């Protein structure tokens with residue numbers, strides 16, 4: 001009986017001893033790894049280099065790194081107006097601005113869609129008190145014009161916007177305004193950036209309201225009591 | 240057993256009662272030893288449970304920073320095979336190391352963020368989060384105007400955004416330069432790498448959740464159950480230290496998408512942001528966007544007074 005007890009006891013002691021030994025030897029190992037940061041760094045570098053060569057065979061490891069471009073998306077050209085009906089031959093299609101505007105007198109004073117009686121009716125215009133021809137070109141309706149009268153193509157619409165919105169243009173130039181995707185590191189790949197009218201409707205440029213979609217099941221900082229009531233009221237409305 | 244001896248020499252040998260005592264002590268000891276052994280078995284029974292879900296190789300795996308190149312390759316091959324077996328998905332797990340000369344920094348334009356939460360969803364998909372809980376490393380906090388104290392906000396808002404009297408504060412791991420989460424980890428399963436990213440070795444983490452408690456930004460997440468991701472939705476571009484599917488019972492966190500950013504790409508949440516509020520880059524590069532923002536905008540950091548030195552900035556236009 002006592003022998004068994006002693007054996008058991010010794011077994012437990014050995015186990016504790018072994019755990020202690022493993023713990024201390026691990027600590028020692030870890031200190032070793034801290035003592036040789038060079039080794040860690042060299043592993044890091046070799047890993048990185050092998051990755052680069054794997055994904056980009058083009059030799060870019062030399063000092064002169066050719067950079068990929070930052071591509072700013074552009075409108076494809078002047079807008080085209082979809083025809084509502086069909087012509088006598090039954091064709092639908094779209095027409096250029098100039099199709100109509102070449103034969104019409106521009107009204108330089110017009111500022112809203114409300115005063116139009118034939119076309120572009122019902123358009124929301126909420127962009128300060130500027131007139132249509134502040135930006136559209138009365139002499140060539142397939143292009144835009146700057147404040148000084150210089151013609152500017154629809155593709156270069158950002159030049160036009162930047163006349164007034166220079167703060168935003170400056171931020172845009174430094175990546176601090178406007179969405180982008182692709183690469184942060186231009187030595188490894190290009191970057192694509194939105195242009196002004198990808199996000200802002202030029203006629204009503206305020207950024208639109210959105211609806212929250214995706215929600216984690218997370219009750220972090222649940223609203224205070226009064227907002228609970230509010231939530232309750234909302235859910236009652238749904239029923 | 241010893242009683243005969245005791246009877247034969249009742250008075251001359253004082254040691255004899257001790258002999259008798261010895262047997263009693265032995266019995267008591269044996270009793271305690273049995274109890275102890277029983278307690279020990281009970282104590283390690285969770286381990287035996289765990290062992291059922293853990294291959295011997297996984298159990299024996301050493302700390303990430305101590306793995307040799309060949310060992311890493313073995314571990315990664317094993318993890319890829321396990322993902323195939325458990326999730327039915329073919330994935331590639333990379334071992335992306337920091338790019339020399341980079342320190343990653345994030346900035347968010349709070350004048351522009353409207354709280355729509357597309358970044359939250361992008362993170363969820365990119366990082367193979369549990370589909371059931373809609374887990375994500377980002378919380379967008381709806382804040383009353385006039386304070387930067389994130390504890391005053393709420394994440395439970397819904398409907399049309401932005402609301403007039405609110406602003407929106409997306410919070411994820413700030414990749415602190417003085418990370419309290421790293422200090423408290425008893426097994427060094429989490430550490431800060433050369434490019435500033437604070438990472439977790441999910442195979443070394445013991446799930447004690449000290450780091451979760453230590454993080455002032457509530458940036459860490461615990462896997463309460465096995466993450467469920469349908470095979471078709473698993474993002475196959477993975478990395479050991481980031482978005483490979485995490486085991487149950489370990490802590491995880493935002494890694495600035497190191498499987499993307501260490502390959503030169505932008506983080507998933509940035510690409511998904513429809514308002515363009517997010518900016519990412521290398522702060523060591525003088526010409527980077529991030530440097531321009533720090534030099535030209537009104538920049539804030541969260542809970543500055545704690546001295547965590549975040550690599551994450553908020554600015555207003």
Ligand code: SF4
Nearest residue numbers: 412413415418420454
């Ligand atoms: S934000 Fe939290 S998880 Fe991230 S480094 Fe800082 S303390 Fe750690």
Ligand code: SF4
Nearest residue numbers: 362493495496506508
């Ligand atoms: S950087 Fe990546 S991991 Fe971090 S919050 Fe964004 S999507 Fe998630």
